[in-house]
Amino acid sequence: MKPKVIVTRNFSGKWIERLKEFADVTLWQKDAPADREWLISNVKGKDGAIVMLTDSVDRELIEAGKGLKAISTMSVGYDHIDAEYARKNGIVVSNTPDVLTDSTADMGMALLLSAARRIVEGDRLVRNKGWKEKWKPDFMLGLEVSGKTLGIYGLGRIGKAVAERARAFSMNVIYYSRTDKRVGFAEYVDFKKLLSESDFLVVTVSLNEETRNSIDKAALDAMKNDAILVNISRGPVVDEIALYEALKGGNIAGAALDVYTEEPVNLDSPLVNLENIVLSPHLGSATIETRDKMAELAVTNLIEALKGNRPKYTV
Numbered sequence: 001m002k003p004k005v006i007v008t009r010n011f012s013g014k015w016i017e018r019l020k021e022f023a024d025v026t027l028w029q030k031d032a033p034a035d036r037e038w039l040i041s042n043v044k045g046k047d048g049a050i051v052m053l054t055d056s057v058d059r060e061l062i063e064a065g066k067g068l069k070a071i072s073t074m075s076v077g078y079d080h081i082d083a084e085y086a087r088k089n090g091i092v093v094s095n096t097p098d099v100l101t102d103s104t105a106d107m108g109m110a111l112l113l114s115a116a117r118r119i120v121e122g123d124r125l126v127r128n129k130g131w132k133e134k135w136k137p138d139f140m141l142g143l144e145v146s147g148k149t150l151g152i153y154g155l156g157r158i159g160k161a162v163a164e165r166a167r168a169f170s171m172n173v174i175y176y177s178r179t180d181k182r183v184g185f186a187e188y189v190d191f192k193k194l195l196s197e198s199d200f201l202v203v204t205v206s207l208n209e210e211t212r213n214s215i216d217k218a219a220l221d222a223m224k225n226d227a228i229l230v231n232i233s234r235g236p237v238v239d240e241i242a243l244y245e246a247l248k249g250g251n252i253a254g255a256a257l258d259v260y261t262e263e264p265v266n267l268d269s270p271l272v273n274l275e276n277i278v279l280s281p282h283l284g285s286a287t288i289e290t291r292d293k294m295a296e297l298a299v300t301n302l303i304e305a306l307k308g309n310r311p312k313y314t315v
């Protein structure tokens with residue numbers, strides 16, 4: 001008999017078909033995150049689950065899925081899963097790192113450059129008929145990146161890949177990481193120094209109780225007044241109200257966010273009305289190639305776990 005599997009989003013067809021060769025698949029069909037009620041009732045009696053970062057895989061869901069052997073998330077982040085509780089219940093939890101490292105690091109650099117060189121602001125200006133003169137010596141001046149210090153908060157796979165890209169832009173790289181993973185050309189500094197010395201601070205640290213709100217008012221106050229903050233990790237690492245105050249009051253020069261406390265971002269958030277911030281809608285891994293690899297890996301991880309093998313990536 002085939003194992004029974006629940007899949008909470010209808011992703012890349014060919015990988016769902018591959019999964020169907022191995023398992024009986026119950027698939028959420030709508031083009032929206034799966035309903036909580038549907039999840040709770042359909043996880044019952046399943047051997048495995050492929051979930052998205054939009055699903056809250058908490059104790060209630062894990063208990064509803066008594067008998068689950070494996071949970072595979074199509075994401076590198078797993079802050080939406082109570083992984084400790086799942087493991088305690090003998091469930092193998094896997095994720096999809098590596099395959100999204102380059103695309104997410106590219107996004108980090110794209111946001112950094114967009115904020116530094118005011119690209120999105122410039123685009124808005126052109127469309128709003130605000131470009132009046134051919135060229136002007138002091139028109140829309142931004143910040144240069146070469147020769148500046150890039151601080152990386154959390155030197156995991158993505159942090160390292162951002163560091164490599166920054167080097168190609170002739171930046172000096174410093175980093176702070178709880179588990180100090182060295183990169184030859186980057187200098188390890190403590191958190192205080194990371195904040196005070198970075199011209200550009202890129203947040204790549206994963207979200208946990210230690211990092212939640214760690215970029216708070218005190219952290220933002222410790223940054224340079226002409227610094228730019230980029231967040232490609234998870235929204236709750238940054239205190240958005242403190243960020244708004246810092247941007248409005250000129251404590252830092254700019255920011256670029258791909259992730260938010262609430263997603264989609266609440267349009268009532270005062271951040272949305274600031275000029276000196278670039279906002280993108282959680283696009284870190286959003287390339288055709290990466291999403292295909294994430295789908296393949298999420299399926300492969302689940303199949304391996306259900307065969308009793310250790311998937312390539314467990315958390």
Ligand code: DGY
Nearest residue numbers: 074075076077284285
């Ligand atoms: C992840 O995989 O955790 C990313 O946030 C997806 O874009």
